[in-house]
Amino acid sequence: MIPIDTGKQRILLLEDDPNLGEIIRESLALRGLDVTLCRDGERGLAAFDEAPYDLCLVDVMMPAMDGFTFAAELRRRDADVPLIFLTARSLLEDRIEGFSIGCDDYVTKPFSMEELMLRIEAVMRRCGAGTAGAPPSRPVAIGAFTFDAAARTLAGTGDLRRLTDREADLLALLWRHRRGLLGRSHALKTLWGDDSYHNGRSMDVFISRLRKYLAADVRVEIRTVHGQGYRLIVSD
Numbered sequence: 001m002i003p004i005d006t007g008k009q010r011i012l013l014l015e016d017d018p019n020l021g022e023i024i025r026e027s028l029a030l031r032g033l034d035v036t037l038c039r040d041g042e043r044g045l046a047a048f049d050e051a052p053y054d055l056c057l058v059d060v061m062m063p064a065m066d067g068f069t070f071a072a073e074l075r076r077r078d079a080d081v082p083l084i085f086l087t088a089r090s091l092l093e094d095r096i097e098g099f100s101i102g103c104d105d106y107v108t109k110p111f112s113m114e115e116l117m118l119r120i121e122a123v124m125r126r127c128g129a130g131t132a133g134a135p136p137s138r139p140v141a142i143g144a145f146t147f148d149a150a151a152r153t154l155a156g157t158g159d160l161r162r163l164t165d166r167e168a169d170l171l172a173l174l175w176r177h178r179r180g181l182l183g184r185s186h187a188l189k190t191l192w193g194d195d196s197y198h199n200g201r202s203m204d205v206f207i208s209r210l211r212k213y214l215a216a217d218v219r220v221e222i223r224t225v226h227g228q229g230y231r232l233i234v235s236d
Contacts, residue, residue, distance in 0.1 A: 008034040009124070012053040014044040014070065015086065016062045024057070027113040028120075041065025045073055051180040053081060055124060057116075058103075060087040060094065071101045080138065082123045086111075140175060143220035143234045147171060157216040166191065167213075170206050174222065174232040184229040 011033050015021035018039070025035045036053070038044040042064045048056070056074065060067035067085055074083065085098050088109040095106055104123045107116055139148040145156035152168040154161045163171065169191050174182055188195035188203060207222060207230065214220045219235040 008032060009054045010052065011035045011120075012044060012047055012056045013037045014039075014041060014056070014058045014062060014067065016040060016059060024113070024116070028117070031117055033120075039063075041067065041070030041073075044070055045077075048074065048077065052176050052178075055082040055084065055120060057084050057086055057120075060085055060089065060098075068097060068101060071098070071103060075102045084119060084123060142171075142175065142214070142232070143217040145214065145217065145220070147175065149175075154213055161213060163213075166206055167209060170203070171210055174210070174230060178232045178234070180231075181225060181228060182230045182232070187229065 009032075011028060013021065013025055013028075013035050015024060015037065016039050021037050021039070025037045028035045036047050036051075038047055040062045041058075044056075044058070045065070058067040058070055062070075065073075067087075071083055071085075074081070079102070083103045084105045084107060085103050086107050086109060087094065098106060104126070105119050107119055139146050139151075141147075143156075145154055147154050149168055149172045152163045152165065154163055154171070170187065173187055173190065184200070184203075185195040188199050192199040192203065207224075211222050214222070221233045221235075223231045223233055225231060
């Protein structure tokens, strides 16, 4: 299923307790967040592979794949996405393991929704997270290339290319939506201000440029999904 870009902050929630999971999901939705609820780590990874998320809320004790295993797999996929553990255990060893894997905070059960929301806001503010699609905060690998959104550079295959602001911003959007679809209208409104025909033709030119820059690695493709948008695909 192609994810719909709602413009809201997107939360991936992993909680095996169905009642608690629904309470958290509904409470966060009432606060304006777009929440996907999964019952275990395996389903959570599948969801994460399908769409970009701004933050993950992860129960530590889950069947099929526990929260620590999920977090380790998540960090192999994305080093930047904020992660908060939800746990009924407050052992120091658990906290050390969680932070060593790369979590950003711990919330011990039972907790109030007010506390959870404040923790989410604090982590997002500290990590610089906005809506899914924000530029990567550090250099990232795209096939054989290294893309640095802040420096506006694309390195690889023996050279260093300096990108224009528009090229870098568009590649950053493609990268952040790499597990789903970058909607054409969303990209135009984000980078050009509106999705007019004239701006659409301009974006087509920039897409063509990026394809040319990335052509040296046959595993990397910017694929057009007719009538919908683009996918950045990096094959193994």
